[in-house]
Amino acid sequence: MKILIEPLSPVQKKINFEIPPERVQEEIDKAYHAYQHRAQIKGFRAGKVPRPLLERHFGEQVAAEVSTHLVEESYLQALQEHSLQVVADPHVVTEKLTPGQPFRYSATVEVRPEVSVANYEGVEVEKQTRKVTGEEIEKALAHLAESFAQLPPITDREQVEQGDVVTIDYSASLGGRPLAGLQGKGRYIEVGKEAIFPGFQERLLGVRKGETVHFSLPLPERGENVLETAETEKVAAFRVTVLDLASKEVPSLDDEFAKDHGECATLEELREKVQQNLQQTADRRAESQMQDVLLTQLLNANPFEVPPSLVREQVQRMLIDAGVVRPGADRPPDEAALPEALRDEFTARARKQVQAVFLLDALARQLELSVSDEELQQQIAEVAASAGVERQPQVDAFYAKDENRRTLRNRLLHDKALRFVVEKAQVKIVETDIAGGPEKD
Numbered sequence: 001m002k003i004l005i006e007p008l009s010p011v012q013k014k015i016n017f018e019i020p021p022e023r024v025q026e027e028i029d030k031a032y033h034a035y036q037h038r039a040q041i042k043g044f045r046a047g048k049v050p051r052p053l054l055e056r057h058f059g060e061q062v063a064a065e066v067s068t069h070l071v072e073e074s075y076l077q078a079l080q081e082h083s084l085q086v087v088a089d090p091h092v093v094t095e096k097l098t099p100g101q102p103f104r105y106s107a108t109v110e111v112r113p114e115v116s117v118a119n120y121e122g123v124e125v126e127k128q129t130r131k132v133t134g135e136e137i138e139k140a141l142a143h144l145a146e147s148f149a150q151l152p153p154i155t156d157r158e159q160v161e162q163g164d165v166v167t168i169d170y171s172a173s174l175g176g177r178p179l180a181g182l183q184g185k186g187r188y189i190e191v192g193k194e195a196i197f198p199g200f201q202e203r204l205l206g207v208r209k210g211e212t213v214h215f216s217l218p219l220p221e222r223g224e225n226v227l228e229t230a231e232t233e234k235v236a237a238f239r240v241t242v243l244d245l246a247s248k249e250v251p252s253l254d255d256e257f258a259k260d261h262g263e264c265a266t267l268e269e270l271r272e273k274v275q276q277n278l279q280q281t282a283d284r285r286a287e288s289q290m291q292d293v294l295l296t297q298l299l300n301a302n303p304f305e306v307p308p309s310l311v312r313e314q315v316q317r318m319l320i321d322a323g324v325v326r327p328g329a330d331r332p333p334d335e336a337a338l339p340e341a342l343r344d345e346f347t348a349r350a351r352k353q354v355q356a357v358f359l360l361d362a363l364a365r366q367l368e369l370s371v372s373d374e375e376l377q378q379q380i381a382e383v384a385a386s387a388g389v390e391r392q393p394q395v396d397a398f399y400a401k402d403e404n405r406r407t408l409r410n411r412l413l414h415d416k417a418l419r420f421v422v423e424k425a426q427v428k429i430v431e432t433d434i435a436g437g438p439e440k441d
Contacts, residue, residue: 003078011113011307013084017074019103027066028099035062063097067105070097075107085112088309110307115362119301121424127290130432132278140274145253148261151188151246158209160242162192166204167244170196172236174219179236190248197236204242212241294421299355306354314350360414367420371412376405379412 002018032051035058041049055062071092079086090107097103151165160166166189172182182197191201199217207213216235251257255266262270384395398404 001074001077003074003082005082005084008108010305012108012110015075015078015084015090015107015109017071017078017103017105017107019070019074021100021102024066024070024097024101024103025099027069028062031062031066032058067094067097067103070103071105071107078107084109086110087112087307110309113304113306113358115302115304115358117298117302117359117363117366120298120363120421122426123294123297123421123424124426124428125290125294125297126428126430127286128430128432129286130282132275132282136278137271137275140278141253141271144261144274145250145257148251148257150249150251152249154245154247158245160191160204160207160245162205163190163248165190165246165248166242167246168204168240168242170238170240172197172238174236182236182238186243197238200238203238204240207240207242209242209245212239214239290427291418291422294425295356295359295418296352298359298421299352302359304355304358306351306358310354311347311351314354315346318346318350357414360417361410363421364413364417367417369413369416369420371409371416375412376409379408380405 001020001023002016004016006014006016008014032054035054036049036051039049039054039058041053041057044050044053071094075090075092078084086109088110090109092105092107094105095103154164168187168189169185170183170187172179184196187196189196189201189204191204195201197217198220203213203215203217214237216237219234219236251261253267258264258267258270262273264270264273380395380399383399384392387395399408
C-alpha cells in the first residue's frame with residue numbers, strides 16, 4: 001500500500017492512498033465467497049451459484065462493501081504508522097473500485113496542532129483589584145431581605161395596583177404563532193419592578209382578579225435582548241389572566257433578622273459577613289481577569305492554528321449556552337442567519353478557547369505536570385460536598401464514568417499549568433474604582 005501525506009495547512013492534511021490490485025482482488029474474492037454461501041437465487045442451491053451470476057446480481061453491492069472495508073482498514077493503519085492525531089472524521093473521496101486495478105482514495109483530515117510554548121515565565125501583567133463599597137453591601141443586605149419577603153394575599157380589593165405581586169397565566173403570539181419565551185403559567189410578577197416585555201406591566205394596572213385581558217404590544221427594535229423573527233408583522237398579541245393578588249412584606253434589617261436568616265448574632269456581624277463574601281467574589285473576579293489577560297498574552301506570543309471543526313463545535317456549545325439554539329438539535333444552526341458582528345464575536349471567542357486548551361496541554365507536557373488519583377478524588381469530593389448530601393449519589397455516578405473523570409483531570413492539569421504561569425509572572429497590583437477602571441486622583 002502506498003501512502004502519500006500532503007500538508008494543506010498546519011492542522012489539515014490530505015492522505016492519498018493506493019491499494020495494490022492483488023489486495024483489492026483478495027477482498028473481492030472473499031466478498032463473493034461469502035455471497036455464494038448466503039445468496040438465494042432461484043434455480044441454484046446455496047453455495048452453487050456461479051460467480052458470473054453473482055457478479056451480475058451483486059456487483060455494485062460488493063464493490064461498495066469492499067471499498068468501505070479497504071478504506072477503514074488502510075485509514076486506521078495510516079493513522080497508526082504516521083502517528084496522526086486526528087480530531088474529526090475524515091472527508092473521504094474514492095475512485096471506482098475495479099477488479100485487477102489499484103484502488104485509490106483520499107482522506108482529508110484535521111489534526112492536533114504542534115504547539116511549543118515559549119516566553120511563559122516573567123510575563124508582565126496588571127491585576128486590577130478593588131474594595132467593595134458600603135453601597136454594594138447595603139444593596140446585598142436589601143436583596144437578602146427581599147429573598148425572605150412574605151406574600152400575604154390581598155383581600156380588601158380585586159384590582160391590580162402598582163407594587164402588587166400578581167400571579168398570572170400569559171401567552172404571546174405573532175401572526176397567530178406562539179412566541180418562544182413568552183408563554184407561562186402561574187408566573188409571579190411584581191408590578192413596577194419586573195418586566196416580562198416592554199409595556200407589559202402597565203397593561204396589568206386596573207385588571208381585576210380572575211379577569212382575562214387581551215392587548216397588543218410592538219416588538220422591540222433589533223438590538224440587545226431582542227426577539228429575532230422573519231415575520232413582517234411587528235406586533236405581539238398577548239393574552240393574560242390575573243389569578244391572584246398579594247402584597248410584599250420585606251422583613252426589617254435588624255438584629256432579629258440577622259439571627260433568623262443570617263446565622264449571625266447582630267446586624268453588624270451580618271454586615272461584616274456580607275462584606276467578606278462580596279470581597280471574596282471581587283477578589284476571585286480580579287484573579288480570573290488577570291489569568292485571562294495572561295492567557296491572551298501567551299496566545300499572542302505563541303500563535304498557532306487550530307482545527308476549524310473544533311472551533312465550529314465550540315461555537316455550537318456557546319450558542320446552546322447562550323440560549324440561541326436548543327441542546328440536542330438535529331443539525332447545527334445556520335450561522336449565516338446570525339448578525340455578522342455576533343457571528344464574528346462567537347467565532348473569535350470559540351477560537352481563543354480552543355487555542356487555550358491546546359496551549360495549556362502543551363505547557364503541561366513541557367513542565368511535566370500531572371494530576372494524581374488522590375488529587376482527582378479530592379476534587380470530586382469537594383464537588384460532592386458543595387452539591388449537598390442529597391445530590392452526592394448523582395455526583396458519584398457522574399464521575400464513575402471514565403470520560404467525565406478524564407475531562408476533570410484535564411481541567412485540573414490546565415489549572416496547574418496556568419497557576420505556574422501566574423506564580424512566575426510579574427504582577428502589578430492596580431487599585432480600581434467601582435466602575436472597574438483605575439482610581440483617579
